[in-house]
Amino acid sequence: MTPLDLDANATEPLRPEARDALLRALATGGNPSSVHGGGRAARRILEEARRAVAGRFGGEVVFTSGGTEANALALHALSPGRRVLLGATEHAAVRAAAPQGASALPVHGDGTLDLAALEAALRGGPPALVCAMAANNETGVLHPLAEVAALCRSHGALLHVDAVQAARLSAELPGNTLALSGHKLGGPPGAGALVLRGGLALTPLIPGGGQEQGRRGGTEALPAIAGLAAALLAPYDAPRLASLRDAVEAALGEGVVIAGKDAPRLPNTVLAVLPGVAAETVVIALDLAGVRVSAGAACSSGKVARSHVLEAMGFGEDAGSGIRLSLPWNAPDDAPERFRRAWEGVRARLSSRRPALAT
Numbered sequence: 001m002t003p004l005d006l007d008a009n010a011t012e013p014l015r016p017e018a019r020d021a022l023l024r025a026l027a028t029g030g031n032p033s034s035v036h037g038g039g040r041a042a043r044r045i046l047e048e049a050r051r052a053v054a055g056r057f058g059g060e061v062v063f064t065s066g067g068t069e070a071n072a073l074a075l076h077a078l079s080p081g082r083r084v085l086l087g088a089t090e091h092a093a094v095r096a097a098a099p100q101g102a103s104a105l106p107v108h109g110d111g112t113l114d115l116a117a118l119e120a121a122l123r124g125g126p127p128a129l130v131c132a133m134a135a136n137n138e139t140g141v142l143h144p145l146a147e148v149a150a151l152c153r154s155h156g157a158l159l160h161v162d163a164v165q166a167a168r169l170s171a172e173l174p175g176n177t178l179a180l181s182g183h184k185l186g187g188p189p190g191a192g193a194l195v196l197r198g199g200l201a202l203t204p205l206i207p208g209g210g211q212e213q214g215r216r217g218g219t220e221a222l223p224a225i226a227g228l229a230a231a232l233l234a235p236y237d238a239p240r241l242a243s244l245r246d247a248v249e250a251a252l253g254e255g256v257v258i259a260g261k262d263a264p265r266l267p268n269t270v271l272a273v274l275p276g277v278a279a280e281t282v283v284i285a286l287d288l289a290g291v292r293v294s295a296g297a298a299c300s301s302g303k304v305a306r307s308h309v310l311e312a313m314g315f316g317e318d319a320g321s322g323i324r325l326s327l328p329w330n331a332p333d334d335a336p337e338r339f340r341r342a343w344e345g346v347r348a349r350l351s352s353r354r355p356a357l358a359t
């Protein structure tokens with residue numbers, strides 16, 4: 001039996017619409033910068049993809065190699081001369097790109113940004129750049145972005161939104177800039193985008209041959225970009241995923257804490273904290289039982305990593321005990337039942353070591 005994929009937040013399976021668009025762009029070939037007919041055909045595909053992304057979010061679109069580069073470009077271009085304030089649960093792509101001296105803003109126990117702390121930080125001082133992710137990749141928790149944006153506006157701050165995990169939600173996403181990633185939408189890896197609103201000037205992170213109106217050097221990865229746009233436009237059945245997600249949560253049973261359960265969340269994501277259990281043990285045991293999930297935090301060299309997201313949410317000792325279950329766009333109807341069967345076996349083995357997990 002094929003393994004059950006519950007790791008969509010790592011990468012979504014390729015959508016057929018994206019595969020078709022990718023193959024069409026590959027077949028067309030050509031470099032969008034060439035002036036001959038082949039180049040013009042490639043440019044048409046590129047500009048069509050740009051219009052698709054701009055049509056969804058407004059503003060101008062700079063294509064990048066992925067979400068990490070889109071976030072790095074935003075920080076590179078917008079942070080000079082500004083204080084950088086970032087949520088404590090931001091992705092490593094944002095944290096690592098932030099300049100030294102950037103301040104981390106606390107989140108509440110449910111993972112949402114502490115607006116009072118944001119307002120206090122914004123008051124006084126030089127103009128700020130605030131980085132707030134739309135949806136957290138570990139918990140799926142959605143920040144109150146409308147309120148964050150209003151506070152930024154009233155204090156003259158710029159807002160950068162890492163929308164990598166939330167770009168398919170219908171809710172309007174505020175922000176002067178938005179970072180997107182193709183493979184998190186069901187497009188191929190290799191393309192992302194930075195959306196710029198309000199005519200912001202942008203110094204390139206990667207200088208080069210003037211591509212992307214001088215904002216990002218390097219020949220555009222046309223097949224991946226065409227796939228990104230097609231994946232963004234493909235239908236996403238959030239209510240169906242939310243009901244599968246609820247059933248997966250119910251299958252987890254007693255003794256498991258769902259991080260951010262009462263906050264608004266992505267429809268497909270559960271971060272299950274198993275107090276006293278190392279997440280990697282569970283990830284490996286579930287893999288052997290045919291279910292693919294992730295530890296909330298990545299591990300390195302076999303060491304149990306602690307999740308900075310769970311730490312910021314106050315999980316303390318249990319910050320290394322989160323497993324993330326994230327349903328892909330094409331999750332089968334029997335995903336909760338298949339998960340339940342695998343989980344029962346894993347849980348039985350764990351509970352011999354940790355009785356609180358016994359049902």
Ligand SMILES: Cc1ncc(COP(=O)(O)O)c(C=O)c1O
Pocket residue numbers: 009010065066067068069071091093133135136137162164165180181182183192
């Ligand atoms: C919230 C968030 N931001 C940024 C990234 C980086 O995106 P990419 O893999 O396209 O570089 C990820 C990937 O895990 C993510 O989840």
